Amino acid sequence: MKARPMMNRLESVFDIVPMADTIADIGTDHGYLAVELVVRGKAKRVIAGDVHKGPLSSAESYIKSRGLSDVIDCRLGDGLQVTKKGELNGAICCGMGGFLMRDIVEEGPELLEFYVLQPQNGQAELRQYMVKKGYCILKEIIMKDMGKIYTAFLAVRQDLVNHSSHYSNMDFANMNYTVYDRLPFTSILWSVGGVLEKEKPALWNEYIDYLIYQRQCALDGMSKELSHTEKYKQLQIEIDELESVR
Numbered sequence: 738m739k740a741r742p743m744m745n746r747l748e749s750v751f752d753i754v755p756m757a758d759t760i761a762d763i764g765t766d767h768g769y770l771a772v773e774l775v776v777r778g779k780a781k782r783v784i785a786g787d788v789h790k791g792p793l794s795s796a797e798s799y800i801k802s803r804g805l806s807d808v809i810d811c812r813l814g815d816g817l818q819v820t821k822k823g824e825l826n827g828a829i830c831c832g833m834g835g836f837l838m839r840d841i842v843e844e845g846p847e848l849l850e851f852y853v854l855q856p857q858n859g860q861a862e863l864r865q866y867m868v869k870k871g872y873c874i875l876k877e878i879i880m881k882d883m884g885k886i887y888t889a890f891l892a893v894r895q896d897l898v899n900h901s902s903h904y905s906n907m908d909f910a911n912m913n914y915t916v917y918d919r920l921p922f923t924s925i926l927w928s929v930g931g932v933l934e935k936e937k938p939a940l941w942n943e944y945i946d947y948l949i950y951q952r953q954c955a956l957d958g959m960s961k962e963l964s965h966t967e968k969y970k971q972l973q974i975e976i977d978e979l980e981s982v983r
């Protein structure tokens with residue numbers, strides 16, 4: 738079956754998904770990613786989950802139209818609660834808040850081999866949570882889609898990382914996965930991406946400029962009376978930190 742191009746954001750996320758038998762696409766919505774995972778050979782089976790009936794039925798129709806209903810199982814429900822222990826190798830969550838993703842991982846039903854996460858906010862908390870749970874953040878990417886900048890990362894369970902044969906399309910030896918080992922909890926890199934900072938991909942400076950701009954807008958929107966608040970000082974500290982990682 739022929740692959741179909743997806744929007745840039747999903748194409749970039751697709752690239753960092755390890756090859757596996759069964760992967761869940763949680764918050765599948767249109768189902769495009771679920772379909773391409775099978776069509777392009779990243780997964781033999783996919784569980785496409787969504788908490789809302791409307792998005793899930795669009796996914797179901799699309800999957801049916803591509804003739805993949807026998808290998809992509811659509812399930813209605815909250816996060817990974819729609820799956821059973823032992824069913825999955827990994828899960829993908831795209832286009833949701835980082836705090837929601839953290840809850841989805843936490844509520845299980847089990848800790849999977851890997852997660853590919855593309856959070857819209859709460860990046861620092863999500864990365865810190867994944868590392869605390871025993872995951873290595875192996876890959877981080879920045880992508881641009883319709884003028885907006887997004888990031889995503891691949892987290893693999895620590896016990897699997899030194900077995901490079903586990904994922905045939907992963908070269909663990911060439912990954913900067915120790916950057917979070919001794920990173921202070923206050924570092925801006927939890928939010929920005931420590932692997933990205935090491936690798937400085939093509940969009941790095943544009944991404945940092947965008948993060949500085951966001952914080953500068955927040956400062957500009959604060960009145961003089963707020964200039965002694967912790968929030969104001971924190972924003973200034975973050976701008977300085979961001980300037981220093983450019």
Ligand SMILES: C[S@@+](CC[C@H](N)C(=O)[O-])C[C@H]1O[C@@H](n2cnc3c(N)ncnc32)[C@H](O)[C@@H]1O
Pocket residue numbers: 747763764765766767786787788789792814815816817830831832833837
């Ligand atoms: C903005 S869309 C993103 C769709 C797709 N993943 C993408 O990145 O293009 C978010 C989707 O997540 C679903 N969703 C939100 N909370 C969820 C949860 N707790 N469990 C499963 N799906 C959820 C929504 O119904 C919606 O379809």
